[in-house]
Amino acid sequence: LRVSKACKSCRNQKTKCNGEKPCNRCLKHNRVCDYSESYNQPPNKKVKIKEESPLHESESLSPNENKTSEIKHDSNYINHLENRIQYLEHLLSNNSSSKFKNIEIEEQEGLNEFPKLPSLKWRFSKRHQFMLPMQLNNSIYSSLSEESKRQITLPRMQYFGWNMSGVNYIKSERLPELPEFQLPKPKTYYIDYFFKEINPLFAILHERIVREQIEVYDKLKVRNEKTNQTKLFTAMLSLIYVLSIRFIEFNNRNGPNIESLKIEEILFNYSYKIISGLSFEWESFELIQSWLLITLYLRVSHRQISSYKALKSAISMSESMGLFIEDRRIVNVSPYELLKAKRIFWSAYTFDRLFGLQNGRYSGFHDHQITRKTPHLDDIEKELTSDDWITKPAFLMLQFAIVANFLHTSKHDSLDFIKMQQVNTKLYKLKDWLNDYGFSDDDIFKDGDDEISPVIKTQVKLHFYDVIISFHGPILFNYVGRRFYNPGLKLEMILESCQGIIHLMDQLNKHECFFIPWYQNMLLIFNVGINSITMINGGVLIKESKKLVTSSINLLTILNQLAVIDNQGKIIKNERFNMAKECLWALKTTNHILSLKFKEIFEDINEIGIDHGSSDVNKVTFTQIGYSNDSEKQDKMFDFIEKQRKSIQLSNDNPITSDPMVDPEPNGNPPDPQSFEPNESKVSKDVPTDDFLGNLQWFDQWLDFN
Known part of the structure; x- marks a missing residue:
């Protein structure tokens, strides 16, 4: 029997509803059975809508339909939706129902799930036909009697009929x-x-x-x-x-x-x-x-x-x-x-x-x-206590990998400003965590009862610095003739990372761990050297960069000078780390090229002219205020000017009862103008208004020379 009302769930899934509340289907699947009035209003009954429909212009439903300019009533809106549904169903019917018999499916749950596989075959497959033989046999087998079951051996899990191999099957190579x-x-x-x-x-x-x-x-x-x-x-x-x-x-x-x-x-x-x-x-x-x-x-x-x-x-x-x-x-x-x-x-x-x-x-x-839930830094305690497999360094390395994923999934070599802001936020948070929990550069080699090796901690921090340089490194191309602008890139983060790398390398060397062949060590030393020379070439952070270049070359020199010696003290190999020589050569060559550039610039500037002549021209004498080339007289003149400044400042609080330009000497007498040879002891009252030096003389009495 066809019921007059259907609940929302049955109506959305186009399944039969018995009209009860709750209906049988909702009761069976533990769903909320809702009979909304708006779903079951008669077509001619008006329903008031508080807000105007967001759809102001309908799309073309078919080539033969005209667009409506505006939908003002609910009945029109419902008609519009019904027409669109009918049109979409019409398109689907042309592709499916006309070719295949329409079969009503009672239940659809689980059809989109991955096939269940036994743990022995931990494989990933979306082919349902692969699972059908096993499911079919298990289904029939479960209905058999115990006597019949004893007569049957179930087929094993495999891809039946994978190919038509035979006669001479390739044998596995003997291990x-x-x-x-x-x-x-x-x-x-x-x-x-x-x-x-x-x-x-x-x-x-x-x-x-x-x-x-x-x-x-x-x-x-x-x-x-x-x-x-x-x-x-x-x-x-x-x-x-x-x-x-x-x-x-x-x-x-x-x-x-x-x-x-x-x-x-x-x-x-x-x-x-x-x-x-x-x-x-x-x-x-x-x-x-x-x-x-x-x-x-x-x-x-x-x-x-x-x-x-x-x-x-x-x-x-x-x-x-x-x-x-x-x-x-x-x-x-x-x-x-x-x-x-x-x-x-x-x-x-x-x-x-x-x-x-x-x-x-x-x-x-x-x-x-990837559908696995990504572990976040806030989950570290939960992850570390849930099992004893994951380690704190490995979890931090995973966090670095999650940040690195921004570059892996980017369509370009560098990120836009918004993405860089997101990356920087994560990097700042990681930096704070590392500093607070024993991974700061100064705390790594401090004595303590920490179970984590200082060398492992150092490698964690080096990977962190490498991630920073990988993201912010593009800004360095601005100093090699390329134009690159992104406000999210921070040169100071590169400098801080380079300084941190050199500090950690010095600590490894101090604690006799520098020669452990972790892959990051030599790579980052060389990168610090190149980054520093690049900044010198661009004229930025020169003082800091010179120190970094020097440290990089010194560390590479240590690695390059290491030999392999036998028990008798005989040198077997001159070089313990072959690539140290290459890195040192490349770094010094780059430094040499930069020095040649500066040399040519220096020669060009010399050619333009640096013979400036006598410096007497720089000793300007302002006779109006008593400035002369005599150093002793200059000192007296500046003392006089300082007294005038104090006198003017004092006049702001006290009435002027005497000439502000002349302070008394300790004996109570006014200073002798000839002691520092000014032209006049005070401002001339008959200086022409169009006399430039005279105007300067008038303004000087009010200048605060501090």
Whole structure:
């Protein structure tokens, strides 16, 4: 039966309503059942509308309809909406109903949701046909009797019919065996160093869980097992050794031990082959973590391209697994797997956004795809207490990455004024937080019981300064012949960042941590030098810039002079850091070019003429007020003028009873005019009005020389 009234919900969804309050459908879905009078008024009944309709001119509903100039009555407005709905339905019917049979769908909830996947197949897919076989079999299987169920094996989850392969299927390459090696120090030393001095910056690995796995790994002696899971864990553990060896050895006073570096290379090659081989046909959380470890190692020790490609592998696998989605519809998934997906994604995101600023390659992750809730700085305590995976440095690095996202998502190399204001607001807030919670430049190396390594704190602050320079750096192009204006760019923020970088480098050097090969150190020293020479070239902040250039060259010189010495004191390698020589050469060459420019300018100015002759011309004598070239007489003259000034000032409060131009001497007599040889002891009363010097003489008695 057709009811005369329908509630708002049923009317909007074009579903049947039984007319009761609440109706069956609203009751079933726990909705508010509302019968608004405006929805069910007869067409000819007038309804008063307090406000004029916002629609003053209707759009053309079809080529054959005329536009109405103004809608004044509610009935006209309702007719307008109904006509438009009918027109849109007409367009839809031409594309759908005329070709497919119109089927009334009872329920539509859930059709737009992502398919539910088992945790074993943590993959991202929007193809519903992929899920249909499993859902169909499970639905039928659940209705079978227990006897029938025992006769059936449900099909596994996979893409059935993916291709027509056969006959000769490509076999997986055999994974290498773990090579024999002997570390110079106990393995626990390198593991402890990694989780203290390396991992906290990005929180790639969950320290507690990995330590538990290492303990089981050592007890069961499973390192020789040939399962892929064991080989992958062995590769990850080898990468921990590789990174720790690199950082420890290069900070030694005499340089790295060559034999240790050979072990590092062997272990890295083994790990890379395992991870590359497994990534060829598999994907997992652990593989993403492994690629991030490889990215960090290559960023520290190898080329841009290799590090960038390793990071792309981690990003590609994260996207393939859908880690950027907040609400994954996965069945039989544990809370820890959800946490793992969250932490690994934000770690990869931090790598992507911050490394992108350094190599100029933006947006590995596409911002419009990410549906995860972005953690804010105000949530830091909540995040740190919710689990023991995330570290304070890693959370701060994530905040820097979120700020860097403004550049990653910008269509241009620089932001407009409004966006820069937003960025500056975030940077100021981060700066205040860093200063208040132990990350200020002066507090980082202070003695305390803080669990965070000072070196890790330093790297956090250096990344913060790098973000500032990346955003405000375009203003420096104004001093190299380019015109660039944006009131949101602040030169003082660049100067402060450069000074902070040099201060932190001096602190690292003072505390014997300067040679730890963190990738930011040499890069930022060189950037400070170039930025400072640029400001000198532009004639701004010259005093401060000269100090920064000097400090940059001194620090690079220290790195350039480091050699590698063996136990017998013999020099094995003349250069510990090969790129220090390149940076020092480029910086001094730029400085040389600038000096040649100034030299040419100096020669041109000399050519124009700087022989100004005697300076006597600058000794002007104003005889009307007694000014002469004699210094002693000048002093007397200025004393006299000062007395006149005080006398005039005093006259504002007391009546003038004597000549204001003449003060008595200490003995009570007026001063002798000849003592400082003025032309007249007081102003002449018969100076012609058109005499310029005479007018000056008259005004001088009222001048306040202070």
